[in-house]
Amino acid sequence: xxxxxxxxxxxxxxxxxxxxxxxxxxxxxxxxxxxxxxxxxxxxxxxxxxxxxxxxxxxxxxxxxxxxxxxxxxxxxxxxxxxxxxxxxxxxxxx
Numbered sequence: 001x002x003x004x005x006x007x008x009x010x011x012x013x014x015x016x017x018x019x020x021x022x023x024x025x026x027x028x029x030x031x032x033x034x035x036x037x038x039x040x041x042x043x044x045x046x047x048x049x050x051x052x053x054x055x056x057x058x059x060x061x062x063x064x065x066x067x068x069x070x071x072x073x074x075x076x077x078x079x080x081x082x083x084x085x086x087x088x089x090x091x092x093x094x095x
Contacts, residue, residue: 023044
């Protein structure tokens with residue numbers, strides 16, 4: 001793996017062959033010196049896609065777990081025989 005290179009987007013536009021010489025290139029805003037992202041070599045594209053999909057699924061699962069733990073505590077407070085319809089009916093009568 002070759003060391004990363006920091007370049008501006010204009011440099012990349014002028015010489016796209018840079019992508020062939022490096023495994024990944026960091027794109028930097030040359031005025032503010034802020035990173036704008038990276039370009040990854042095609043040989044690593046599938047690995048990066050897989051990593052991002054797994055990360056997204058993990059984040060979704062964490063949110064669902066938090067939601068389910070809240071929903072479970074609500075069921076415990078209301079009792080086991082509570083249905084969505086009975087909650088809606090109760091809320092409707094109080095509005």
